Amino acid sequence: MKEDTELKNRIGKENPFKVPEGYFENIVPEIMKQLPEAEVQEEVEVTMWERVKPWVYMVAMFCGLMFGLRVMMNDRPVSTGINAGDVSMTDSVQGIPDEYIDPILDQAMMDDYTLYMYLTDADLDIYN
Numbered sequence: 001m002k003e004d005t006e007l008k009n010r011i012g013k014e015n016p017f018k019v020p021e022g023y024f025e026n027i028v029p030e031i032m033k034q035l036p037e038a039e040v041q042e043e044v045e046v047t048m049w050e051r052v053k054p055w056v057y058m059v060a061m062f063c064g065l066m067f068g069l070r071v072m073m074n075d076r077p078v079s080t081g082i083n084a085g086d087v088s089m090t091d092s093v094q095g096i097p098d099e100y101i102d103p104i105l106d107q108a109m110m111d112d113y114t115l116y117m118y119l120t121d122a123d124l125d126i127y128n
Contacts, residue, residue, distance in 0.1 A: 105115065
């Protein structure tokens with residue numbers, strides 16, 4: 001606060017900037033004289049193709065997208081060379097390494113006794 005009062009006492013409350021008399025009355029005509037004449041632009045005729053072109057491109061994009069999805073998601077059966085009837089349940093489980101079976105059993109939330117009971121009571125005919 002002390003610094004503010006010292007500045008006011010030293011400089012004063014007058015505005016140090018002055019504007020000449022009639023400056024703002026004459027400024028608009030002066031600026032308008034200095035501007036170049038506006039050029040008249042001729043109308044560009046828009047052809048029918050230029051109007052339809054974005055729609056044609058959009059249709060082509062969607063057709064390409066649908067074709068690509070159809071090719072990628074083709075529902076052809078994958079042939080493994082082994083008939084499903086020739087493989088028993090035990091053969092398919094024996095082919096799985098223990099490193100894959102252990103996490104499956106951990107996530108099944110079964111203790112050893114529950115798993116034993118499940119495997120001994122299971123009817124093998126329902127899996128064929």
